[in-house]
Amino acid sequence: MYVELKNINKTFGDYKASDNVNFxxxxxxxxxxxxxxxxGKTTILRMIAGLENPDSGEIVIDGKVVNDIPASKRGIxxxxxxxxxFRYMTVFDNIAFGLKIQKKSKKFIKERVNELVKLIGLEGLEKRYPSQLSGGQKQRVAFARALAPNPNLLLLDEPFAAxxxxVRQELRSWLKDMIERLGVxxxxxxxxxxEAIEVADEIIITNKGRIEQIGSPIDIYQHPDTAFSASF
Structure with a gap:
């Protein structure tokens, strides 16, 4: 397994956001x-990213326990x-942001950003600012910015909600195709x-901080394990 969560618990005050989560x-x-x-789904995502720390349990990425590794060093x-x-940065500079932090050369940054602009289908818009883009275009730029430093793992928090x-329908197909091509x-x-049934290879259903069911979209649809899975 490339990513593993082992006996993860997380509480905010009286709220149990993760209750012995394993997958x-x-x-x-x-x-x-x-x-x-x-x-509890966003809490799981934020703990994998390193934006929140679990109260107990282990998060393992590529065979390494990452609980004590800061977010910036997790390759996510x-x-x-x-x-x-960043609203004051152009499309080009938004995508280049992570590469500049990594102190990549100007030549490398230019080549990588141009490659990603082509990948997301926004050639010719490199000098535009976010306020000059549609919602779908902004989300493509956000996607390219996340991909620029070549992460080993990509996390998306309700990427189509806004x-x-x-446009959401188009972006779903685009995202699935893109991730298949990149293999990330x-x-x-x-x-x-x-959305989950259309886009995901596998679905993890969460409820009240617990994992209700894990399986392929077809499995879950045809064979729900719990009353909650069936009704949801």
Whole structure:
């Protein structure tokens, strides 16, 4: 398994966000963390990223326990639901941000950014600012920025939530195709069943901080393990 969570517990005050969470993810898979609001899915994502620390348990990435490794050293790309683009930076500079932090050469940065701009289909828009882009274009830039430093793992928190329905449909297919082409292990959080079924290779259903069921979209749809899985 490429990513493993072992007996993870996390509490915020009286709220048990993760209750003995265990699962493993194979390399190159696109996994959907699916559950209603407050079911603990974003907390799981943030702990894998290193933005939150579990109270107990181990997070293992590529055979290494990463609990004490800071977020910046985990080799993870993160895409937020509200894009989180730097509004005073152009498309080019937003995508180049992580590479500049890594102190890559100007030549390397230019080549890598141009390659990603082509990959996301926004050639000719490199000098635009986020305010001059549509929601779908912003999310593509956020995706390219997360990919620029060549992460081993890509995490997406409700990546389509801020986008209107028609564009969301297009972006889902685009994202699935892109991740298959790149072969990067990816986990995305969603509360939208149809989104998870359409995009994910495997779905992990969360409820009240616990894992209800793990399986392929077809398995879960045809053979729900629990009453919650069936009704949800």
């Amino acid at each position: 493993g993810i194979e390399k190159g898979k696109l996994i959907g963390l699916l559950g209603p609001s407050g079911s 790309g993160f895409v937020f639901q509200n894009y989180a683009l 986008i209107d329905a028609k 292990t990816s986990i995305f959080v969603t509360h939208d069943q149809s």
